[in-house]
Amino acid sequence: MSFKKILYITCLIVVILEIVFLKLMHLGHGYFEFEELPAFGALVGFWGTLFIIIVAKSLSKVVTKREDYYD
Amino acid sequence: MTDFIHPGIVLILGAFLLPALPKNFRGPYSVLLATVGFFFTLVAEQGTYGYMSLFGVEISPLVRVDKLSLIFAYIFSFIGLIGIIYCYHIDDWIQQLAGLLYTGASVGVSFAADILSFYLFWEMLSFCAVLLIWSQRTKEATEAGYRYILVHIVGGLSLFAGVMIYIYQTGNLQFDSFMNYSGELFWWLTLIGFVLCAAVPPLHAWLPDAYPSATIYGSVFLNPFTTKAAVYALIRGFPGAEVLIYLGSVMAVYGVIYALLENNLRRLLSYHIVSQVGYMVAGVGLGVITLGLNGSASHAFNHILYKCLLFMSAGAVIYATGKEKMTELGDFGRYAPITALSFFVGAFSIAGFPLTNGFIGKSPIISAAGELKNAFAYIMLNVATCGTIISIICKMGYYTFFSSRKSDYQVRQTPLNMRIAMLITSSLCILIGIFPQFFYYFLPYPMNYEPYTAQHILDTLGIFSFTGLVFAIFLKILKPKPYLNLDIDWFYRVGAKYSIKSLNKTVAPAEYEFINKIWRWLIDGVIIPVSGRITAYEDRKMNTLPAFLSSLAKTISDGLACFHTGKVQDYAFYMLSFIGLVLLLYLLF
Structure with a gap:
């Protein structure tokens, strides 16, 4: 089994666990209303990382220079 | 002071023995010293110590050990020990010395009860950090070290100004929460001093600039102390x-x-x-x-x-x-x-x-x-x-x-x-x-x-x-x-370069073209002729008087010389004629 397949299956299991334990069995309690979204952790992980990558890549258009820039 | 031994002082004093030791003993000695420092931190009891008065001013107490300072002191002294173990094998006592001093100063920061001794230990941190950066001994490290120290001088001065105004306004030397004075000038100055050391953007660029330039052992010591001492100071003060x-x-x-x-x-x-x-x-x-x-x-x-x-x-x-x-x-x-x-x-x-x-x-x-x-x-x-x-x-x-x-x-x-x-x-x-x-x-x-x-x-x-x-x-x-990747340090790295360039274009020509010419005219046209005149005047006036006096003396002594014949009868004749002259004058008047 390839590494990517393991990753996809892990993601799926985590989403199922989040929905089962938090949404169906109500084992957790969030601080905010938006935490009540199904699989909140997975959403933060996905969109948060996407946000970081997009910001970093657009920033690098301005700040990334050749290594001898300061010499 | 017998019930409490300050681990920071032990580490700092003990570290200075390191260069005097033979090469083979430096590694074991520094591990031993760091262990002793960690031990004294572990046995430290909560309380306040070191009451003293200086020049009639009561500074009390100097050392405060409470749960907040203890947790930071534990980790500072422990990680100092780990760092010393990590650099056990190197043959460079400056790094081991700086590491031990750095550990001692951080423990000192966390135990300082009054704001002045806190400030002293605080400034020692930057000094040790620069030693560790310069130990890499490359051009980049030297430059990064200079940038580090310049940035930290700015932060240190801001903190110092804040501390001085705080003491002046409140008369209080204790380092406690500043939150009662929120919004005052010294509150902001002290906060800027602390957040600069905590590397809060936009005052953070010294950190990714300096830490990768240090030696690999140096960066193990650098990363725990300065920023976390700042976090301690923020928890305590803000x-x-x-x-x-x-x-x-x-x-x-x-x-x-x-x-x-x-x-x-x-x-x-x-x-x-x-x-x-x-x-x-x-x-x-x-x-x-x-x-x-x-x-x-x-x-x-x-x-x-x-x-x-x-x-x-x-x-x-x-x-x-x-x-x-x-x-x-x-x-x-x-x-x-x-x-x-x-x-x-x-x-x-x-x-x-x-x-x-x-x-x-x-x-x-x-x-x-x-x-x-x-x-x-x-x-x-x-x-x-x-x-x-x-x-x-x-x-x-x-x-x-x-x-x-x-x-x-x-x-x-x-x-x-x-x-x-x-x-x-x-x-x-x-x-x-x-x-x-x-x-x-x-x-x-x-x-x-x-x-x-x-x-x-x-x-x-x-x-x-x-x-x-x-x-x-x-x-x-x-x-x-x-x-x-460029960061905020671009402003002072490139800014410094351009300010030198613009000085070259403005101040240097002005200096060369304008001030230099005036100066030359002043020297050639005024100073040299005037001093020539003065020399001539000296020759004429000043030298004639001694020459006249000496020639006068010579004439007189030449005239007197004809009386000095060296014969006894001549001298007897002078004496008798002098006595005769005196008697004659006495009889006449």
Whole structure:
């Protein structure tokens, strides 16, 4: 089994666990209303990382220079 | 003072013996001294010590040991010991000396009760840091060291001004919370001094500039002390300052964004210090409830452990291969399993995986943001976690220890003492993660907090797995590239260059063309002729008088010489005629 397949299956299991334990069995309690979204952790992980990558890549258009820039 | 021996003073005084020792004894001696320092910290009892009066001013007390200072002193003296073990094998006493002094000064900062001795230890930190940066002995390190000291002088002066105004206005020498004076000038000056050392953007650029330039041993010492001493100072002086919540949250995300772009191992880790200290700064801002302050202290403690572990394993990679860019590494895990293991323990800890100390360390801060209903901090700190995972575990871990080999590097065996230091720290990271309640007992304020709740564990697992998913999708885009990323230090590095250039264009020509010409005219036209006249006058007037006097004397003595015949009868004749002259004058008048 390839590494990517393991990753996809892990993601799926985590989403199922989040929905089962938090949404169906109500084992957790969030601080905010938006935490009540199904699989909140997975959403933060996905969109948060996407946000970081997009910001970093657009920033690098301005700040990334050749290594001898300061010499 | 018999009931309390200051471990900081022991370390500082003991360190100065190091250069006098023979070469073979320096390693064992520094390990012994660091152990003694750690021991004295462990046995320190809570209380205040060192009452004294100086010039009639009562300075009391000098040393304060309470739970807040103890938790920082424990970790400072412990990590000093780990760092000394890590650099046991090197033949460079300056680094060992600077490491011991640095440890001693940080313990001194955490135990200082009055603000002046606090300030003294605080300034000593920058001095030791510069020694460690310059020990690399390269041109870049020398320049980075100068930039470091210049930036810290600015921060130190701001702090000093704040402290002086504080003492003048309140007459109080105690270092306590400044929050009663919120908004006053000295409040801001002191806060700027502290946040500069905590590397809060935009005052952070000294950190990723200087830390990667130090030696690999130097950066192990550099990363725990200055920034975490600043976190201690913030917890002590500014608990619940609201501005810190927003500074800290932005800083946590800022650090990981830059970390994601970096190629150099230690620069990437340095940006993670910025990000992680962001959590602590936000925690101080959330300190209106003690959960936030406890979170800052616990995160600082755990951060020091795993960050040093990461710096030690990065140092081991650099020691073994001589390369420190991800574009030149790859597939290193095959050659050094212990280094790889330590790195991944550190990486999972910093990202906050359950059962590591990072998870239990930063949970209280995020929970404090939740309890205070601060959605901005809550979201930003969670997003920063995503960034931490992707830049450290995924990017640095994958491209250094796995992926394909990118250059033909030689692998050197790392010394045993380096591996011992890494293994001790890794096991502590895991142990604290498994037994959080034991660790929470040492936090400054009592709290009843359980990090391992279903909600928290599942959210964390979700964040981890989906960050991994996004990394797998964007694997190609995130490949490290051999480039440099500009930061705020651009303003003073390029700014200094341009200011020299513009001075060359403005001041230098003005000086040469204008001032120089006037000066030349002044010299040629006025000073030289005038001094020529003065010389001629001297010749004429001043020299004639002595010449006249001497010729007069010669004439007189020549005239007198004809009386000095040397014959007795002549002298008898002069005497008799003189007596006759006197008698004649007497008879006449």
